[in-house]
Amino acid sequence: MEPFRIHAAARGAIEIEADVLVLGGGPAGTWAAVAAANAGARVVLADKGFCGTSGATAPSGNSIWYVPPDTDRRQAAAASREALGGYLADRRWSMRVLDKTYTGLDYLAERGYPFPQDDGGASARGSLQGPEYMRLMRKLVKGARVRILDHSPALELLVDGGGAVAGARGVRRQKGDDWVVKAGAVVIATGGCAFLSGALGCNVLTGDGLLMAAELGAELSGMEFSNAYGISPAFASVTKTLLYKWATFTDPEGQPIPGAASQGGRSVIAKWLAKGPVYAQLDKADPALRLSMREAQPNFFLPFDRAGIDPFEQRFPITLRLEGTVRGTGGLRIVGDDCATTVPGLYAAGDAATRELICGGFTGGGSHNAAWAISSGQWAGAGAAAFARRARLGADIIGAGRVALREGRARANDPAATIRAVQEEVFPYERNYFRSGPKLDASLARLDRLWSDLRMADAASLENVIRAREAAAMTAVARWMYRSAGVRTESRGMHRREDYPTVDPSQLHHVYSCGLDDVWAASAAPLVRQQAEVAA
Amino acid sequence: MIELISTERCTGCNICVSICPTNVFDIVVSAGTKPPPVIARGADCQTCFMCELYCPEDALYVAPDADASVAVDESALTEAGVLGSYRSMIGWAPGTTAHRKVDSTFRLIKGF
Numbered sequence: 001m002e003p004f005r006i007h008a009a010a011r012g013a014i015e016i017e018a019d020v021l022v023l024g025g026g027p028a029g030t031w032a033a034v035a036a037a038n039a040g041a042r043v044v045l046a047d048k049g050f051c052g053t054s055g056a057t058a059p060s061g062n063s064i065w066y067v068p069p070d071t072d073r074r075q076a077a078a079a080s081r082e083a084l085g086g087y088l089a090d091r092r093w094s095m096r097v098l099d100k101t102y103t104g105l106d107y108l109a110e111r112g113y114p115f116p117q118d119d120g121g122a123s124a125r126g127s128l129q130g131p132e133y134m135r136l137m138r139k140l141v142k143g144a145r146v147r148i149l150d151h152s153p154a155l156e157l158l159v160d161g162g163g164a165v166a167g168a169r170g171v172r173r174q175k176g177d178d179w180v181v182k183a184g185a186v187v188i189a190t191g192g193c194a195f196l197s198g199a200l201g202c203n204v205l206t207g208d209g210l211l212m213a214a215e216l217g218a219e220l221s222g223m224e225f226s227n228a229y230g231i232s233p234a235f236a237s238v239t240k241t242l243l244y245k246w247a248t249f250t251d252p253e254g255q256p257i258p259g260a261a262s263q264g265g266r267s268v269i270a271k272w273l274a275k276g277p278v279y280a281q282l283d284k285a286d287p288a289l290r291l292s293m294r295e296a297q298p299n300f301f302l303p304f305d306r307a308g309i310d311p312f313e314q315r316f317p318i319t320l321r322l323e324g325t326v327r328g329t330g331g332l333r334i335v336g337d338d339c340a341t342t343v344p345g346l347y348a349a350g351d352a353a354t355r356e357l358i359c360g361g362f363t364g365g366g367s368h369n370a371a372w373a374i375s376s377g378q379w380a381g382a383g384a385a386a387f388a389r390r391a392r393l394g395a396d397i398i399g400a401g402r403v404a405l406r407e408g409r410a411r412a413n414d415p416a417a418t419i420r421a422v423q424e425e426v427f428p429y430e431r432n433y434f435r436s437g438p439k440l441d442a443s444l445a446r447l448d449r450l451w452s453d454l455r456m457a458d459a460a461s462l463e464n465v466i467r468a469r470e471a472a473a474m475t476a477v478a479r480w481m482y483r484s485a486g487v488r489t490e491s492r493g494m495h496r497r498e499d500y501p502t503v504d505p506s507q508l509h510h511v512y513s514c515g516l517d518d519v520w521a522a523s524a525a526p527l528v529r530q531q532a533e534v535a536a
Numbered sequence: 537m538i539e540l541i542s543t544e545r546c547t548g549c550n551i552c553v554s555i556c557p558t559n560v561f562d563i564v565v566s567a568g569t570k571p572p573p574v575i576a577r578g579a580d581c582q583t584c585f586m587c588e589l590y591c592p593e594d595a596l597y598v599a600p601d602a603d604a605s606v607a608v609d610e611s612a613l614t615e616a617g618v619l620g621s622y623r624s625m626i627g628w629a630p631g632t633t634a635h636r637k638v639d640s641t642f643r644l645i646k647g648f
Contacts, residue, residue, distance in 0.1 A: 048557075049556070053555050053556070053584070058584070059584035116642070118642045127645075129626065132636060198603065200584060201584050204558060235602065235603070236602050243644075289644075293640075
């Protein structure tokens with residue numbers, strides 16, 4: 001294939017030289033940018049949308065996996081979740097994350113985050129309100145003299161003649177031109193992939209960073225843990241699930257559905273939703289608790305208030321929206337304490353990275369993922385800054401992206417059709433929630449065909465290129481998911497196989513995946529987890 | 537989805553154009569005046585309500601319906617006090633800053 005030369009100046013684009021380029025401006029990206037800048041690097045942060053409102057956190061808010069520095073409490077906190085995650089979590093990483101998160105929240109308090117006081121008068125640091133948190137993070141990023149490129153989706157990574165990461169290229173969608181940032185190290189903090197399901201804040205999360213990293217040969221881990229579905233009112237976007245702990249789920253006649261629950265019974269809800277409407281009502285919430293609920297999650301109540309529904313007193317229809325790897329745990333494989341990926345100079349943070357290290361095969365919204373963003377962001381930023389100090393960029397810099405960016409064989413690129421086709425494979429509960437060998441194989445055959453069609457399609461037009469790359473990324477993510485799910489012939493964490501409904505103790509290992517034209521997934525070496533042996 | 541830019545309230549500052557994470561709005565250029573932006577790509581709205589929070593004039597309304605566009609009546613919304621209600625709730629409207637420190641999550645999640 002002809003390498004794509006950058007003729008940035010000829011196209012009137014902006015070209016910036018930096019040490020570290022951070023892709024993504026959510027929690028992980030902003031923490032990474034601040035850490036890299038504090039380490040003395042010249043940093044550029046490019047966000048597809050607007051750093052401060054973009055991503056799953058900003059419109060939401062969440063609890064944080066926050067435990068004071070007490071060894072027993074921290075060990076207990078880690079242990080309490082290990083069974084849920086199928087014992088794939090690594091206790092050493094859990095301890096590191098708890099520590100880094102704790103000091104991270106101290107830093108936020110110093111910088112003015114308005115933490116509430118608990119009933120004993122102490123600063124309550126176990127949760128963050130999304131708009132407030134991300135507005136502050138943008139301010140901290142700017143204060144660290146990081147250059148922010150808003151509305152600037154990256155389209156591809158750059159490599160130099162020696163094959164090292166050399167930055168990225170993208171478009172400034174509100175200006176109609178493109179940008180090039182040459183950098184010695186890149187942090188992928190583009191979030192997970194929720195396949196444009198409309199889950200709260202998630203429509204910018206289409207797996208773009210995973211595609212770009214894979215084009216450089218980066219490996220992924222845990223992509224079978226990618227079938228998280230969040231509960232929302234059927235009409236609304238708000239996939240915040242904590243308060244459904246106090247819900248009763250009912251059928252259209254108002255009869256409680258046996259076994260249906262937000263925690264530990266969500267698959268029952270999926271089974272019923274496949275047949276017809278399911279309703280919820282927060283009738284288990286004591287009136288005294290209702291005000292606290294409103295104070296904790298004002299955005300949860302917004303759709304209800306506006307639709308004229310009292311969720312405590314009235315039943316309302318619900319649905320499950322796919323949150324894919326956002327609330328899943330799969331992502332770029334991490335091979336170092338500095339969140340290095342398998343590609344030199346490329347670092348990963350937040351939901352773009354695997355979160356198996358601290359939660360194995362299961363997580364929820366916020367909590368562990370939020371702590372991971374704070375910690376992995378700082379490690380990746382510092383790691384990238386250190387790498388960039390040693391990096392010497394070669395002269396012959398080319399773009400590494402292929403699908404939708406290079407000439408094909410005169411076939412039109414139709415991103416909307418591609419997106420619909422991918423969604424048909426990953427949205428249905430019957431295919432993704434309840435997996436089986438034959439169903440995975442059938443989906444993979446269709447997804448592989450879709451990918452080869454994309455490979456033959458022409459480069460997308462400037463108006464179409466962002467969507468076309470998103471469509472390609474979603475196709476790639478779906479293939480890693482199902483290839484990995486095919487390799488894990490057991491049920492562990494959130495990954496459920498109808499044909500292998502139980503945990504197989506011999507599969508206590510990660511599943512790595514990689515590749516675009518040829519996708520592979522394979523079992524990694526067995527892990528040693530004493531707790532798992534006790535449980536078995 | 538985003539359904540309303542109140543032409544009465546909007547001052548044409550275009551903050552919503554800048555901060556919308558899915559790039560739903562477009563600036564309207566007009567010599568000598570500052571017209572309101574337009575909802576150019578309403579189908580891309582993800583119903584995240586961020587534009588309402590950042591609008592200094594409480595000129596925007598995001599309907600709760602995420603998957604379909606619905607008709608809204610500005611005078612009814614104004615009368616019901618809905619415009620700007622979310623911004624007040626989180627403490628970003630003038631005179632409501634005490635709300636920024638309100639978060640009772642600790643009452644719902646008991647420690648680890």
